[in-house]
Amino acid sequence: MNYKEAVEKQLSEDADEQKRRKLLWEDIVAAYDRGGEDEVKSALTAHAEKITKDFKEMLNQLMKKI
Amino acid sequence: MFTIKNLKIKGFRGYTDEKGFTFNNPITILSGENRRGKSSTLNAIEWCLFGNECIGINTGIRERVDWEIPNRNLGSRPDVYVEIELEDENKSSCKILRKWISLRRNDLKISSQDGQFQGDEAEKKLAQLLKLSFQDFLTTVYQHQEAIRAVLTQEPSERNEAIDRLLGLSVYRNILTGIDDGKIPSKQKEMDNAFDGFRNKLSAILDTRNKDLDDMKIQAIQKGLKEEQLNEKGVLDIAMIAKKQLEKFASESGLGLAELRVPDQWKGISLFQKDAEDEIKRLRSVMPDVKNQRELFERSSKFTQLKTEYDSRKGNIKAIEKGLEDLSKEKGKEDDLSNSKPQIEKQILEKEKAMSEANAKAATISKALEYLRLEGASKNTCPVCGKETADLLMHLKKEWEDKYEKQVGKIQDEINKLTIDLKVTISSLSKYRELKEKKEDINKALNEVNKKASELLGRVITDKDDLSALINNELNQIQEELRKLEQAVKSKQEILNGIGRLLEQAQIIVNILTDKEKKIIIDEIKQSVEYKRMEETKDIMAFLTDDIDKIKYAINAASNEDAKGKIDLAGNTIDNLFRKITNNPTISKVNLHVSADSKGKNNYDFKDQNDKEITPILSQGDLNALALSIFLGMAYLKGGGQSCGFIMLDDPSQSLGSEHKEKLIEVIGEVLESRMVILSTMDKELQNLVISKITKTKTQYVFDNWTPQGGPEISMG
Numbered sequence: 001m002n003y004k005e006a007v008e009k010q011l012s013e014d015a016d017e018q019k020r021r022k023l024l025w026e027d028i029v030a031a032y033d034r035g036g037e038d039e040v041k042s043a044l045t046a047h048a049e050k051i052t053k054d055f056k057e058m059l060n061q062l063m064k065k066i
Numbered sequence: 067m068f069t070i071k072n073l074k075i076k077g078f079r080g081y082t083d084e085k086g087f088t089f090n091n092p093i094t095i096l097s098g099e100n101r102r103g104k105s106s107t108l109n110a111i112e113w114c115l116f117g118n119e120c121i122g123i124n125t126g127i128r129e130r131v132d133w134e135i136p137n138r139n140l141g142s143r144p145d146v147y148v149e150i151e152l153e154d155e156n157k158s159s160c161k162i163l164r165k166w167i168s169l170r171r172n173d174l175k176i177s178s179q180d181g182q183f184q185g186d187e188a189e190k191k192l193a194q195l196l197k198l199s200f201q202d203f204l205t206t207v208y209q210h211q212e213a214i215r216a217v218l219t220q221e222p223s224e225r226n227e228a229i230d231r232l233l234g235l236s237v238y239r240n241i242l243t244g245i246d247d248g249k250i251p252s253k254q255k256e257m258d259n260a261f262d263g264f265r266n267k268l269s270a271i272l273d274t275r276n277k278d279l280d281d282m283k284i285q286a287i288q289k290g291l292k293e294e295q296l297n298e299k300g301v302l303d304i305a306m307i308a309k310k311q312l313e314k315f316a317s318e319s320g321l322g323l324a325e326l327r328v329p330d331q332w333k334g335i336s337l338f339q340k341d342a343e344d345e346i347k348r349l350r351s352v353m354p355d356v357k358n359q360r361e362l363f364e365r366s367s368k369f370t371q372l373k374t375e376y377d378s379r380k381g382n383i384k385a386i387e388k389g390l391e392d393l394s395k396e397k398g399k400e401d402d403l404s405n406s407k408p409q410i411e412k413q414i415l416e417k418e419k420a421m422s423e424a425n426a427k428a429a430t431i432s433k434a435l436e437y438l439r440l441e442g443a444s445k446n447t448c449p450v451c452g453k454e455t456a457d458l459l460m461h462l463k464k465e466w467e468d469k470y471e472k473q474v475g476k477i478q479d480e481i482n483k484l485t486i487d488l489k490v491t492i493s494s495l496s497k498y499r500e501l502k503e504k505k506e507d508i509n510k511a512l513n514e515v516n517k518k519a520s521e522l523l524g525r526v527i528t529d530k531d532d533l534s535a536l537i538n539n540e541l542n543q544i545q546e547e548l549r550k551l552e553q554a555v556k557s558k559q560e561i562l563n564g565i566g567r568l569l570e571q572a573q574i575i576v577n578i579l580t581d582k583e584k585k586i587i588i589d590e591i592k593q594s595v596e597y598k599r600m601e602e603t604k605d606i607m608a609f610l611t612d613d614i615d616k617i618k619y620a621i622n623a624a625s626n627e628d629a630k631g632k633i634d635l636a637g638n639t640i641d642n643l644f645r646k647i648t649n650n651p652t653i654s655k656v657n658l659h660v661s662a663d664s665k666g667k668n669n670y671d672f673k674d675q676n677d678k679e680i681t682p683i684l685s686q687g688d689l690n691a692l693a694l695s696i697f698l699g700m701a702y703l704k705g706g707g708q709s710c711g712f713i714m715l716d717d718p719s720q721s722l723g724s725e726h727k728e729k730l731i732e733v734i735g736e737v738l739e740s741r742m743v744i745l746s747t748m749d750k751e752l753q754n755l756v757i758s759k760i761t762k763t764k765t766q767y768v769f770d771n772w773t774p775q776g777g778p779e780i781s782m783g
Contacts (some may be wrong), residue, residue: 001200003237006628010620019614028617032241036123040244048253050608055257055603058596059264065591066271 004029067711068195069152069742076145077137077166080106083779089712090760092738094783096746097731097753098769103778104746105211107767108714111744112208113193114148114164121201121238127204127212135166139774152637155711162192197709205234208714209697216684217693218721221672222356222669225681225689229670230625231364232696233632237725238625239667245618254611268588275585286574298332301575305329305338308568319353332579339569339576346562346569355554362551365522366544372519373537379512380534386505386718390498397494407491414484421477428470435462605631622666629660629668632700640699647691647729654681686721691730693780694718698733701741712742719752731755739763 001009004025011021013016029041069089076084080103087094087107087449096104112120113135119125121133131622146166146510153159160178167173173591174188196203204210216228295299305328316323321754351358397403437449438459446458455461501545516527523540527533539664569570591597633640655675663669672680683694715734719727727749734743738760747753757764766783773779 002629003241003341005240006624007617007620010623010627011616017613017616020609021616024610024613025617027621028241028245028364032244037240037244039121040241041247044245044248044250044614048248048250048607051603051607051610052253052257055600055607056262058600058603058717059260061262061596061603062591062594065587065594066268 067709068152068154069711070149070150070744071599072149073107074149075107075145076148077112077140077144078106078135078148079109079137080141080772081110082137082775085778085780087767089742089744089765091765093734093743093756093760093764094752095743095753095764095766096769097748097750097754097766097783099748102769102772103749103780104748104769106778108208108744108746110148111150111714112203114150114162114512115196116200116203117164117174117189118170124135125200125204127210129212132684136173137777160720171569183464193375195709199732201234201237203710205232206701207621207712209694209718211720212279213697214690214718214720214730216587217696221679223663223667226663226668226670228693229696230629230668231265232647233629234629235625235632235668238621238628242621242667243616245614245621248614249281250614251611253680254607255507256430257607258606261600264600269593270488272585272588275581275588279585282574282581286571286578289571289574289642291571291574295571296575296578298579301332301572301579302328304568304572304575305335308342308565308572309338311561311568312342312349313563315558315565316349319349319558321349321352323349332576335572335576337573342569342586343566345568346731350559350562353555353558355551355558357552359548359555362548366541366548369537369541369544370521372522372540373534373541376512376519376533376537379508379515381503382508383512384389386501386508389495389501390505392492393497393501397490397497400495403491403495407488407495410484414481417477417481417484418573421474421481424470424474424477428466431462431466431470438462461616477517487615489583502630512756520750526720548756595641619666622662622668625668626660626662626666629670631658635698636696636702637704640695643691643695647695647726648688648733649725649729652686656680689727690719690721691726694733698737701737712744713737714744714746716746718745719747719749722752727752727755727758731759735760735762 007025009024011018011025027043027047028040031039033041071089073087073089074084075081075087097108098104098776109120119137121130123131126700136146140146144166147163149161149163151159151161158179159166160176163177165173171183176191178185178186180191180205185206198207204213213228213232216231219228227236227239264284265538273531283296287293293305309326309328312326324341324345326338328338328346329335388607394400398406434449435593446456447454448458448462516533519533519537520527521709523536525538531749569572637658641659644656645653653674657673657677659673660668672684698713719730720732731752734745734756737755743753745756753766755757757766768781768783769778770781771779
């Protein structure tokens with residue numbers, strides 16, 4: 001069992017969460033394979049920024065209304 | 067299981083020209099001082115088998131970051147390759163040739179009994195052949211210098227990390243580091259703070275609006291409005307009343323009015339208000355009574371100014387007349403002065419003539435006296451007439467004093483008096499003239515005042531008229547008219563003020579309605595799609611953080627389980643090897659335990675037979691032995707099903723004492739029963755021990771020197 005499978009084995013919870021986490025884990029593994037820990041950092045930062053960007057857009061729109 | 071048969075290196079790191087190595091004995095020693103190319107030789111084997119996997123931070127070896135493959139002295143297109151000939155237990159061999167192409171590319175060729183392979187096909191073939199990951203290679207085949215150096219640290223967290231690496235678990239730590247560097251929790255916190263800040267802002271705005279609304283309602287009641295009027299209908303009704311009142315006022319005042327439109331909705335009321343206020347302002351200024359009032363004020367102002375001017379001039383005239391009167395009393399009448407002036411002048415002339423005559427004789431006597439004073443008093447002959455007179459000087463002196471001195475002095479006094487009289491007369495006449503000129507100027511100005519008054523009063527002003535009284539009379543009449551007008555204007559202004567108050571009431575209701583609308587906007591914001599999306603996004607971020615936490619937990623748990631599994635399998639071997647190398651009589655058993663530290667990471671304990679922690683009493687040599695034991699333990703662990711028939715030890719005796727080294731040689735002797743060993747060392751004591759104590763046949767390559775142009779100079783030992 002390689003590290004990827006060993007971690008996946010630990011990630012067992014309810015179906016939806018498991019699926020979501022597994023996908024995130026797969027993203028992390030793919031990033032690590034691509035460029036190591038720096039790439040993991042970049043991938044997660046990009047992931048978070050995508051969410052943050054959406055949030056900021058909504059916030060700016062609402063700020064204009066008040 | 068395969069072993070290395072031959073090795074060729076060209077242009078790789080410290081190497082320039084091609085160098086060859088043969089590994090036909092159970093142990094090969096690469097000896098020599100530091101920086102002679104020993105490690106480059108082991109690195110070449112590693113690179114040939116694993117290519118770019120050996121490079122970068124993922125290796126867990128610090129020096130591999132930005133690791134350069136080609137020798138720097140070979141120019142821009144270096145010929146770089148490493149060729150390994152592997153041989154299995156059936157003496158079947160294959161050649162593996164890896165050529166460097168560029169920073170990211172290298173080309174692999176494999177020649178074996180199965181055929182020729184190149185590129186990706188060769189990489190696959192090699193993977194099948196090795197049956198070994200790069201991480202496995204690092205933990206079970208190649209004992210890197212850094213693996214021992216890291217274990218030698220006294221810092222527990224660093225030692226734990228080093229043992230993780232020895233156990234082939236660095237991937238877990240690397241990924242955890244990458245995840246932590248992503249700083250997802252702080253980003254989530256940032257987002258939560260921004261959301262909370264926004265929500266608080268909405269609440270604060272809502273509170274302010276409610277307070278403003280309450281204040282405005284109180285103001286509305288104070289302004290005479292009723293609660294039921296504080297709505298759209300209320301404001302429109304008030305606007306309509308204001309409009310009708312303005313129309314009525316304009317009509318009754320005989321004035322025109324601009325068209326005012328009361329809107330259908332309260333939002334248009336501002337325009338109506340502005341128009342209505344403009345009209346009120348205009349009506350105030352064009353109302354006939356106001357106009358009359360303004361004209362009377364202007365007329366009053368003109369008369370007041372005229373009166374001031376008139377009184378001032380009259381005052382000036384009086385002052386001049388007083389001056390003339392005083393002058394007449396003091397200096398005499400002007401006519402008398404004018405008459406006396408020529409008489410005085412004539413008298414002066416006559417006196418001056420008499421003076422001249424008297425002076426002629428007086429001058430002669432005076433000169434004679436002068437002469438006699440100079441010539442001496444003895445002369446008695448008159449220098450003028452030549453007549454002899456006794457005591458002439460005395461005689462002339464007496465005559466001068468008796469006749470001429472008194473006469474001339476008298477005439478001179480008279481002339482002086484007359485001259486003064488003349489000057490006074492002239493000065494007085496001049497004063498008369500000056501005062502009369504002034505009086506004339508003032509009279510001219512008074513004529514102008516009369517002219518203005520005549521124009522204002524609309525009648526001729528004669529000398530018989532008392533202009534001051536006329537002006538006073540006019541001013542009194544104006545004041546009377548103004549008093550009458552004031553009452554009329556006041557009542558009309560009051561009507562317009564009342565309409566203005568209606569508009570103020572309308573404005574208060576508009577303000578209340580605007581505030582209510584803004585309150586609704588805030589409520590709508592909370593119900594908006596954007597707000598809901600923000601909440602959802604916040605939840606997504608929270609899920610991400612939670613997922614990251616769970617994944618980190620899973621990584622730690624997997625790493626922990628992995629470590630436990632490896633310790634279960636290799637623990638006894640590690641124990642045996644460690645005790646063998648250290649030969650510490652107080653330790654009869656070393657139990658390696660792994661648990662999770664406060665952050666979930668692996669924490670290794672080394673306990674003795676009495677379950678007491680031994681790490682605090684381990685020397686640097688013991689820690690070195692511990693690192694070697696773990697490496698060799700892992701090598702044995704993998705040994706059973708492993709394809710690799712050799713291990714590479716790079717400077718294994720860094721901190722070992724002589725006794726430890728002897729024991730290490732014994733252990734290496736045991737390893738040689740099943741594996742070929744390639745040992746790189748600068749330690750002469752260890753070399754000698756290998757040569758004297760290892761009973762298997764050996765090959766020794768001595769790395770004598772190294773130059774940038776020639777690379778390592780290698781000889782057989």
